Each structure stands twice: as structure tokens, then as C-alpha cells.
Amino acid sequence: MYIEVVLPVPLGNTFTYFVPPQMEAQIVSGCIVLVSFGRAKHYGLVSHIKQVPPEETIKIKPIISVESPQSVIIRPQLRFWEWIANYYLCSLGEVFKAVVPAGLRLESAQYTKKKETFVRLTSEYSNSDKLQEAFTKTKRSPKQEHLLLSFIQLLKQDKLKQGISKRELLDKSKASDSTLKGLLNKDILETYDEYISRLETYDKDIADANTLSPLQEDAYKQLMLSFREKDVSLLHGVTSSGKTEIYIHVIKEALKLNKQVLYLVPEISLSEQLTERLKKFFGDKLGVYHSGINNNERVEIWNNQLSDNAYQVILGVRSSIFLPYKDLGLIIVDEEHESSYKQQDPAPRYNARNAAIVLATMHGAKVILGSATPSVESYYNASKGKYGYIKLEKRFENTELPNITPVDVKELRRKKLMKSIFSPILIDKMKETLDNGEQVLLFQNRRGFAPLIQCKICDWTPKCSRCDISLNFHKKLNKLTCHYCGRTYNTPTECPDCGSLKLHSKGYGTEKIEEEVNLLFPDVSVERLDTDNAKKKQSISNILYRFASGKTKILVGTQMISKGLDFDNVGLVGIINADSLMNLSDFRAYERSYQLMSQVAGRAGRRKKQGEVILQTSNPEHPLIKAVLNHDYEAMYNMQIEERTLFRYPPLFRIIEITLKNRYENVLDTAATEFTLLLQNELGDRVIGPDKPIVAKVQNLYIRKILLKIEANASISTVREILTNAKKQFAEHPKYKYVTIQYDVDPN
Numbered sequence: 001m002y003i004e005v006v007l008p009v010p011l012g013n014t015f016t017y018f019v020p021p022q023m024e025a026q027i028v029s030g031c032i033v034l035v036s037f038g039r040a041k042h043y044g045l046v047s048h049i050k051q052v053p054p055e056e057t058i059k060i061k062p063i064i065s066v067e068s069p070q071s072v073i074i075r076p077q078l079r080f081w082e083w084i085a086n087y088y089l090c091s092l093g094e095v096f097k098a099v100v101p102a103g104l105r106l107e108s109a110q111y112t113k114k115k116e117t118f119v120r121l122t123s124e125y126s127n128s129d130k131l132q133e134a135f136t137k138t139k140r141s142p143k144q145e146h147l148l149l150s151f152i153q154l155l156k157q158d159k160l161k162q163g164i165s166k167r168e169l170l171d172k173s174k175a176s177d178s179t180l181k182g183l184l185n186k187d188i189l190e191t192y193d194e195y196i197s198r199l200e201t202y203d204k205d206i207a208d209a210n211t212l213s214p215l216q217e218d219a220y221k222q223l224m225l226s227f228r229e230k231d232v233s234l235l236h237g238v239t240s241s242g243k244t245e246i247y248i249h250v251i252k253e254a255l256k257l258n259k260q261v262l263y264l265v266p267e268i269s270l271s272e273q274l275t276e277r278l279k280k281f282f283g284d285k286l287g288v289y290h291s292g293i294n295n296n297e298r299v300e301i302w303n304n305q306l307s308d309n310a311y312q313v314i315l316g317v318r319s320s321i322f323l324p325y326k327d328l329g330l331i332i333v334d335e336e337h338e339s340s341y342k343q344q345d346p347a348p349r350y351n352a353r354n355a356a357i358v359l360a361t362m363h364g365a366k367v368i369l370g371s372a373t374p375s376v377e378s379y380y381n382a383s384k385g386k387y388g389y390i391k392l393e394k395r396f397e398n399t400e401l402p403n404i405t406p407v408d409v410k411e412l413r414r415k416k417l418m419k420s421i422f423s424p425i426l427i428d429k430m431k432e433t434l435d436n437g438e439q440v441l442l443f444q445n446r447r448g449f450a451p452l453i454q455c456k457i458c459d460w461t462p463k464c465s466r467c468d469i470s471l472n473f474h475k476k477l478n479k480l481t482c483h484y485c486g487r488t489y490n491t492p493t494e495c496p497d498c499g500s501l502k503l504h505s506k507g508y509g510t511e512k513i514e515e516e517v518n519l520l521f522p523d524v525s526v527e528r529l530d531t532d533n534a535k536k537k538q539s540i541s542n543i544l545y546r547f548a549s550g551k552t553k554i555l556v557g558t559q560m561i562s563k564g565l566d567f568d569n570v571g572l573v574g575i576i577n578a579d580s581l582m583n584l585s586d587f588r589a590y591e592r593s594y595q596l597m598s599q600v601a602g603r604a605g606r607r608k609k610q611g612e613v614i615l616q617t618s619n620p621e622h623p624l625i626k627a628v629l630n631h632d633y634e635a636m637y638n639m640q641i642e643e644r645t646l647f648r649y650p651p652l653f654r655i656i657e658i659t660l661k662n663r664y665e666n667v668l669d670t671a672a673t674e675f676t677l678l679l680q681n682e683l684g685d686r687v688i689g690p691d692k693p694i695v696a697k698v699q700n701l702y703i704r705k706i707l708l709k710i711e712a713n714a715s716i717s718t719v720r721e722i723l724t725n726a727k728k729q730f731a732e733h734p735k736y737k738y739v740t741i742q743y744d745v746d747p748n
């Protein structure tokens with residue numbers, strides 16, 4: 001027997017191995033085998049079984065052993081991986097490595113079952129005649145008697161032989177460990193260990209879905225109609241219009257047909273808030289999959305999805321598109337415009353929204369893309385009739401969209417009316433809002449204290465020694481950190497160039513804003529939410545919980561506060577600096593700015609009352625700012641389509657970004673030039689570059705970029721072939737074989 005094996009290596013697709021006869025019986029397609037590869041050993045996945053030897057003349061090695069005698073995937077998954085590898089220009093092995101939990105494919109990360117200690121009556125006392133005797137024996141210890149009584153009461157239907165988890169018993173009876181020891185010593189109770197599942201169960205009541213409002217009902221019906229003709233529908237509903245409620249109704253329909261549902265959300269919206277909201281309706285049918293899940297839990301969810309008990313609804317972040325699904329009927333991509341659906345590093349650099357549409361096609365499932373501010377791509381597809389389109393223009397209960405007031409900070413600065421970075425009107429509105437008992441959100445898209453420190457005398461600024469970028473100042477830690485490689489440095493007390501002690505910080509990060517708000521409102525509780533203080537999932541939900549419960553009055557944050565959070569007492573949102581968003585040098589900067597500002601504005605005044613937004617900018621007449629003020633998505637869209645047609649950007653053109661990296665700048669420069677020429681020979685002026693990016697060195701590696709702009713209707717397989725060959729040619733080139741070349745298809 002010969003097999004094709006997928007190995008976690010960045011080259012080729014599958015590799016042929018021989019199966020010794022005594023192992024043949026254990027081999028099934030999809031099982032895991034251990035093989036030697038070069039000088040290494042790898043666990044790989046069997047993709048095909050062949051009975052005839054391959055024609056190649058090279059020596060075929062036998063496998064070492066069979067690791068799992070069952071398949072760890074459901075067959076269509078492999079097809080999906082192949083699509084990912086093909087489209088995103090990586091190897092099948094890189095997909096395998098990224099998507100299958102380490103516990104299933106790595107010896108070093110062996111999956112361990114979870115054990116729990118249980119308590120039961122010893123065989124001597126576990127019948128009703130003897131039970132009285134047991135109580136007599138505890139007469140002199142009221143604590144033991146109480147514990148024994150609690151134990152009996154916890155037994156379901158008086159099954160005396162049954163066990164109860166020790167944790168639960170001590171918890172519910174409020175008894176101590178030593179009381180339990182007393183009963184163990186008297187041989188009345190005994191303990192034993194059992195393997196248990198890590199997956200949580202839900203024991204509260206299941207609620208009926210909320211009744212939809214007439215407008216929501218109408219949108220729901222349009223969706224259902226649209227499903228008859230189109231596989232994908234865009235639900236364009238303003239913030240707080242009740243998109244989630246509509247999803248819940250559609251999910252119920254899919255479950256009635258016994259289909260599975262995948263509900264994709266960006267990482268941060270996977271707060272406990274949403275999980276709780278959905279658990280109420282779907283209980284144990286709902287499984288949750290996010291990046292905070294550890295390796296063992298990953299394995300259990302994965303195995304659970306292979307079993308007959310698979311969750312019917314998975315609520316998950318981008319990587320959950322790779323779980324095993326038997327029969328998907330529906331995929332929801334909520335906040336479909338979110339950039340966190342794109343995986344940056346390592347390969348596969350996939351976009352989960354786009355990949356989800358392909359996955360749905362493979363299952364014959366329908367897709368809902370939901371957003372208040374759709375991506376230009378999705379709106380374009382809807383406008384061309386490729387996707388269905390359903391619009392919800394009113395908030396639930398008809399609350400008006402927030403009133404956005406622009407504030408010209410350039411003017412105010414000229415008149416010296418700004419208080420550091422706060423305009424007088426923002427401060428006044430904050431006071432007013434707090435006096436009304438409402439809460440305030442302040443949005444600044446930059447973490448840390450200040451993006452820069454600088455010498456007042458000679459303008460020296462500290463830079464990262466490994467990256468070509470200035471360091472951010474974090475005041476609480478009193479450190480400088482590099483936001484590219486994460487390295488931290490001590491804050492200098494004097495300028496190394498001129499010896500001056502006058503070092504000052506420039507610009508505003510969330511930490512500095514938090515500090516200033518504390519000075520302006522000393523008696524008000526202020527918190528901050530950004531990736532610095534919310535590294536762990538738990539701290540994010542604690543911060544959000546304190547805000548949702550009203551304990552925190554002012555929350556300062558980065559874009560983390562803009563994402564799908566549902567607070568009902570936010571009276572005011574302050575956008576501290578709109579310009580810093582718009583000034584990014586990326587073709588999506590305006591689209592992103594519009595989305596961020598609209599989303600963060602949408603956190604204001606959700607349920608009963610219209611909210612207020614103060615938008616600080618030095619450019620209040622800018623058409624994009626006007627579009628934000630007027631909640632005019634189409635104005636932004638039309639502006640963008642015009643520009644992108646002119647400059648050949650998505651959705652009219654497909655972009656592939658090529659990154660070259662090397663330790664030596666001169667080697668890299670010639671490599672980048674030659675690589676560009678190589679591609680230009682085949683693709684002409686679709687190849688642009690090589691360019692030196694703004695941050696041209698990260699972690700001691702110099703960086704150059706080449707951009708491909710390919711007609712949206714061009715054959716991607718031709719381009720793939722050209723790129724694959726070019727990479728191969730360089731890998732064999734004596735001078736350039738150490739130059740790293742990465743492809744990013746549809747980059748963010």
C-alpha cells in the first residue's frame with residue numbers, strides 16, 4: 001500500500017510513502033501517521049491511499065507508525081484546504097499546520113484528558129437498609145451528618161450507587177475538605193477519578209426568540225426570499241437595528257432542517273455578552289470557539305465536531321471555518337467589514353469572510369454577510385447583483401441615529417481654546433452627560449501614552465534597534481516599546497546626542513487621554529480598553545462588564561470599543577482625532593475611517609434615546625467627514641469606487657502583495673529588483689515596485705514590497721503559476737536562496 005501524506009512543511013502538496021503490510025489495516029484516509037522527512041520526523045495526514053506503486057524512480061520510504069487509526073477530518077475539509085492553499089498561494093502542509101489543533105498532529109503537544117474526582121457511597125453503605133447505619137455513625141459530628149445529608153439530597157432519583165463530583169459536593173454543601181475526610185476515614189464515602197469533558201454544559205432555561213419588529217420581520221422575509229435565488233446576501237442594517245435578532249430567527253430555521261450553522265464574529269465581539277445572549281436561545285446546541293481556548297479544549301471541540309454529538313451552532317472567530325462540519329446549512333459573517341477576518345501571519349494568509357463563502361458553496365449552504373458599514377467589496381458585489389441585498393435603515397424602537405457634531409480643532413488651536421487635546425465643547429458635553437447619569441466613550445486609535453518622545457534641544461527621538469521606527473512611550477510602565485516587534489527599552493533620562501535633560505513626549509495615545517480625563521474629572525471612574533491592558537480575554541470582559549454595569553463612567557479605548565458591543569447607557573461618544581485615521585497611506589484608509597467612526601458613533605444612545613457624538617478634526621469640510629456626519633454610506637462608497645477604478649484597486653482589481661525580507665539590505669535590493677523584472681516579463685505593468693515600505697526594517701530584517709494589480713476577471717491560476725515558478729527559481733538561486741518571499745493575496 002502507498003499513501004499520499006500532507007506534511008507541515010512550506011513546500012509541495014503531498015508526499016508519497018510506503019505502508020508496511022502489518023500496518024495496512026490501520027490506515028484510513030484522514031488518519032495521522034509518523035514519517036521521516038529529510039532528517040526530521042513529522043506527523044502527517046493521509047490524503048489518499050493507492051494500491052499501485054507510483055512511477056517515480058526515487059526511493060519511497062516506509063512510514064514509521066500510525067498515530068491515530070481514525071480519520072481526524074471530515075472528507076470535504078481536505079477540498080477546502082486545497083482551495084485555501086491554491087488561492088492564498090501556500091502549501092497544503094501550511095494549511096494543515098495552521099488549522100489542525102496541535103494536540104492532534106504533534107507529539108510534543110499530546111492531548112491530555114481532563115480528570116475529575118468523584119465521591120460515592122462505599123459498597124457497604126450504598127443500599128437503603130444500610131444508609132441509616134451510616135447516619136448513626138455520624139451522630140457525634142453534626143458537620144459530617146450535614147455533609148452526608150447534602151450528598152444524599154444531591155443524588156438524582158435516589159440512585160445510591162451514583163457518584164457526584166467532589167467539587168460540586170463541597171461547593172453545594174459548603175462543607176470543608178476535612179469534614180469529607182472524616183466520612184472517607186469512616187469508610188462511608190469513597191473517592192474515585194473519572195475522565196470528563198472540558199466542554200461546558202448549559203443548565204438554565206431556553207428562551208424563545210424575541211418577536212421581530214415589523215421592519216425586522218420584513219427584512220427577515222426578504223432574506224428568506226433572497227436565499228431562493230442567491231447564495232450570499234448582504235444584510236446592511238444600521239447599528240442597533242437588530243441584526244443579531246434576525247440572525248437568531250434564521251438560525252432557528254436552519255436548525256429545523258437539521259443543518260449546522262457557523263456564526264462568525266471578529267475576535268473582540270466574542271465577548272461574554274454575545275455568548276450569553278445566544279446561549280439563552282440555543283443552550284447546549286451552541287459551541288464557542290475563540291483564540292483564548294487552550295490546546296486541549298481545541299482538541300475536544302474538534303473531536304466533538306467529528307462525533308454524533310456535534311454542536312449544531314458554532315459561534316467563533318475566523319479560525320472556526322476550519323472545524324469539521326458534517327452538514328452546514330448557513331454561515332453568518334457578522335461585522336463582515338472587519339479587518340480581523342484576515343489572517344496576517346503565518347500562512348495561510350486567508351480572509352475568513354471570503355473563505356467562508358467558498359466553504360458554504362462546498363456544503364450547499366447560504367451565507368449572510370451582516371454590517372452597518374459593509375466593506376466596499378461586499379457592497380460592490382451586492383450592487384452588481386452577485387449578492388442579495390437587504391437594508392434596515394431604522395434602529396430597533398425607532399431611536400434616531402446619533403447626532404454627530406464636528407469640531408474644528410485647527411481653528412480652536414489657533415484661538416488657543418483647546419485644553420490639551422480636548423475641545424471646550426467636548427468637555428462641556430462630557431460634564432452634561434455625566435450629570436445626566438449617562439456614560440461616555442472616548443475613542444483614540446493609538447495605544448500607549450505617546451507615539452514619540454523627543455529631545456527639545458536637538459530633536460533626537462529614540463528608535464527601535466531592530467526596526468526602522470520610533471518607539472512608543474508607555475508611562476505607567478515607564479518604558480519605551482516597539483509596536484512592530486514588541487521589544488521594550490528603558491526610558492532615557494537624557495538625550496544621548498546632546499546630553500540635554502529636556503525630553504518631552506509628543507502626540508496622544510489612549511494612556512495619555514486616560515490620564516488627562518482623570519485630571520479633568522477627578523471624581524469619576526475612568527477605565528481604558530486597548531491591547532496593552534487587555535492582553536487576556538478575562539481582563540477584556542472585566543473591563544467591559546464594569547462599563548456595562550455602570551460602575552465605570554468613562555471608557556477610553558482604541559478600535560476595540562467600536563466592535564459590536566451593546567451598551568444601553570452611553571450618552572456621548574468622543575472621537576478625539578479623526579485626522580490620524582484618515583491620514584494613513586493605504587488605499588483602504590478612507591473606507592476604514594468611515595467604518596470606524598460610524599461604528600464607534602453607533603455605540604451612542606442605543607435603546608431609548610438619541611445619542612451624541614463629538615468628532616474632533618482639523619478638516620471638517622472633508623467629504624469623508626461629511627459622509628460620516630450624514631450617515632451617508634453611499635457617498636463614501638461612490639467616492640471610493642471612483643478612486644479605486646482610477647488607481648486599479650479592489651474590488652475592480654485583485655491585489656497580491658509580495659514581501660521580500662533579508663538581513664542584508666544590498667542583497668535584498670538587488671533581489672527585489674530582479675524579482676520585479678522576472679514578474680514584469682510575464683505580467684507587464686501589473687507589477688509595481690519594488691518599494692521601500694514606511695517601516696522598512698522589522699526585527700533586523702530589511703523589507704521590500706512589490707504589488708501586483710490583476711484584473712478582477714483574469715485567470716488566477718495563470719498568475720499562481722507564474723508566482724510559484726518565480727519563487728522556485730529564487731529558492732534555487734545561489735545568491736537569493738536566503739531571501740524570504742511571502743505572498744499575500746487580497747491583503748488588508
Ligand code: ADP
Binds near residue numbers: 237238239243
Ligand atoms: P445590531 O446587531 O443590529 O447592532 P442588536 O441585535 O444587537 O442590533 O439589537 C440592539 C438592541 O436592541 C439589543 O439590545 C437587542 O436585544 C434589542 N432588540 C433588537 N431587536 C429586538 C426585538 N425584536 N425584540 C427585543 N429586543 C430587540
Ligand code: ZN
Binds near residue numbers: 456460495496497500
Ligand atoms: Zn538632544
Ligand code: ZN
Binds near residue numbers: 465482484486698
Ligand atoms: Zn522593533
